[in-house]
Amino acid sequence: MEYFLQQLINAVTLGAIYGLIAIGYTMVYGIIGMINFAHGDIFMVGSFIALIGFIICVMLGIGWVPLAILLVLLLAMAFTAVYGWAVERLAYRPLRGSFRLAPLISAIGMSIVLQNFVQLSQGARPKPNKEVITGAIQLYEANGFAVNLSYIQIIIVIVTLVLMTGFTLLITRTALGRQQRACEQDMKMASLLGVDVNRTVSLTFVMGAALAAVAGMMFLLYYGLTDFFVGFLAGIKAFTAAVLGGIGSLPGAMLGGLLIGLIEVFWAGYFSSEYKDVAAFSVLVLVLIFRPTGLLGKPEIEKV
């Protein structure tokens, strides 16, 4: 029971991180109907910028942890967002209207570019970060097994919830959200009605990248390290989460993230940690076969 509870806490934390990345996939897929294969690597870049930010904070002597986290969060979001924008501008925008697989192939190319760019400039070895937040609340202890809720976990879940709520409001209440939804429905029509499609798509990528940066920072805080390759697996799992929840749906992305977190953590905790990634992939395959619209997705009617 104690073990189960602890695993549950860990799973929710991991799920929050996946969910944040998944939002980026889901928004981009919703608006231009393509898998932004490089999104996982944007997340990785976000974690690196956060890492560099923390080191700078230490050098500048910013010792108060909440301030440091806030500063680094803003820094990472801002500069990772530029990556999101640049990727869209360079690799996807010129391909709008090209053949079906073109953007996907170019996205894979972009993913390789980002990975190798970071590897070349930052080195291939994992980069450890000094522990920024320590400590935990001991929920209770029984049978010699303590159930802990660490401060990092609390922060991760709270930040995720706040951002989630903010984004849902943004999409449902603001003009930008309306324009985004209009582009999702019919890009040509939206542009005829005066929606600046390019700007809307760019902003979608920017927002997705900013959220991925948040996830990157949390990942760094939670695991204490990052490297140039973390985006690959995290990206695939987050994509799985987006599909599981129903691609195009924001709450779906969160739900999917949570489920993938649960599956992964419990599989590792109760069966074998070697095959935890296999479990996540298998879920992806099963979902796509049996419920391709995901849990919260709308059914898609193919027009013939």
Next chain:
Amino acid sequence: MAIATADRARPHVSLDWPAALKDAGVTALLAAALGIFIVGFRTVDRGVAGLQFDYQVVDVVVACVVIFFGRLALTAAAGGQPVPALLIGAGLLAAAQGLKLPSDFLTVVTSLIGVALVLRGLWSWLRRSEAGARIVADASEQFGTVTRQAFPWLGAGLLAFAVVLPFLPFADQKVMDLGILILTYVMLGWGLNIVVGLAGLLDLGYVAFYAVGAYAYAILATQHGWSFWAALPAAGILAAMFGVLLGFPVLRLRGDYLAIVTLGFGEIVRIVLLNWVDLTEGPAGIGNIPSAQILGHPFTPNAPEGKTPFHEWLGLEFSANHRLIFLYFIILVLALITNAVTVRLRRLPIGRAWEALREDEVACQALGINPTNTKLTAFAMGAMFAGFAGTFFAAKQRFISPESFVFIESAIILSIVVLGGMGSQMGVVLAAILLIGLPEWFRDLGQYRMLAFGLAMVLIMVFKPKGLVAHRDPTIHLHPPNGRRP
């Protein structure tokens, strides 16, 4: 007036210099934002002190300056002003060669950008005048027809070269290794071309079948004593069965979903290979895999009892190169078989159905074609050839581990197919030579190889989405172009 008449080919856009400068400035600023942290602050692990910075801000500044001028030159050229583009291009080239830039990488990239800008400037200078525009148009048209006519000859020439290569004086061990490497990728490219190029199914896990073939041979040979020739068909069939097994549930999926799922399958296979230690020896890999033999004659200085080594059998001096030459011909023949089968299949109903499926799946269904079965055959075919190639790989390397079968291999094979021009057999050959051969020759490029790879994938999609060889010949003619069979 003069401008209007002189420039029917390409109307002059009078260049708005302040706007162009601003645009270039914004581009440089964006580049600075991209580079400042990731490049400017290189983190270095200093043991107890933890991570510290190794500042490379100068690099970023230099890069931004280059980007500023590059962008300016491009805008100018696009606006019909070749002179600034030419000047800036030459200037960058001179700066790269004359000044001492902070890194070799910057020197190389700046020079390349300089050359590209000069070419771009020349191009727009040519197109400025009507005569120049005509020359450009004529030349590109002629180039098109000449290359198309030369194509069969190019193929024959390359084949002849491939056959005589081992006997040429410069064919040392290094050349043979490279030849084998390129041919392996050509074969893999041809195999994947069936799946991606013909059937239009984006398979990102192709390397899994390569792995199945390699491990099948490695296990059959080391644990059950199978010979290469006995294991080759078995491994191919096994890989094809894997293709069917994996393909069956997922082939109904839409293109990009299929891509992600195949990627997932590729990773699952790799993870299983890593963790099923009893069978695969896990991350340590399988070593001492017997190489291929010719009629039971091994390519070793001394044969085990009851066998004659190859060189004694033919009465030659022992040479390590014999084995390589032999392997080279095996992969050459395997690749040619792959090509022959593919070319043949394209002319059969199944091949036409693959291409039809790529063009329009809904229409296929309306014509009574079973999409799932048709895709499955393409998947299995592609997998089988990957299995053959994998067997060869294991026999050549004599050691395999899951390291060799990572996603990036799938991406490389895919980019060969895409760069070549999806569906084009000749394109695969050219792309494999370009993508595998060139980087191996220019060893210096080594660490930047993958970066260049990724960039190439993006640039090809942006500028030439149909690949090097975009031309498709119909599989059958009603009016044969030059008296071939009707």
Next chain:
Amino acid sequence: MNQPLIQVDHLTMRFGGLVAVDDVSFAASHRQITAIIGPNGAGKTTVFNCITGFYRPTVGRLALHHDGREYLLERMAGHHIAGRARVARTFQNIRLFPGMSVLENLLVAQHNRLMLASGYTFLGIFGAASYRHAEARALDKARAWLDRIGLTPHADRQAGELPYGLQRRLEIARAMCTDPLLLCLDEPAAGLNPRESAELNQLLVSVRETERIGVLLIEHDMSVVMAISDHIIVLDYGRKIADGTPAQVRADPAVIRAYLGEVEEGEASHG
């Protein structure tokens, strides 16, 4: 022949809350051109998609009869409807194989027969004589259709390069190459000029006469419908509002109402 070629009973198709087709029944016969007409959004294409297996009807029975056998289309996989029940179709927004040649388009249409002749590729790959004969026959058939639609000179061009009107005709020829018993044409005259439209009429009438098959036609162009149809079904808001010969339908008040809008005293018919 008393039994109709296809008998549609109580066909209903719902998408979520939307009822696109509501309890529609009709029959179409051999050697007749049956037109389905109605205003935009009346559910015509949905009926087609149910018949040709692209949608699975929510309710309904779609029975195709030939050679004394009955094929229940609502239970068959899409490609079997074309392959076994021999129902062929064209699409509103032409779906050729644009990158393949015109001739190849017509050969792909004969896929199932050729596949069998090629021994599921195993015989074909070794160039068996039986396959070569089958391919020659397939070529003859393709050639005959090319002649008939006037595309012989363009046989080796890419289908996607053809002008629009020729693409329409090629799509019909391609559908005919599957040897259908029922040919479903979704707005074949859309986007054609009057001359092309007249040629199309001729082609459809000659298909009905020489091939002895049933033709099911969705069309907006009333001149086409009235000129060549033997039997017309009118849909409005997913329901059948009229069914009869062109003359009967033309005189039907419900049809006039649907096309010309509500008359002042007419009751609001649907929500």
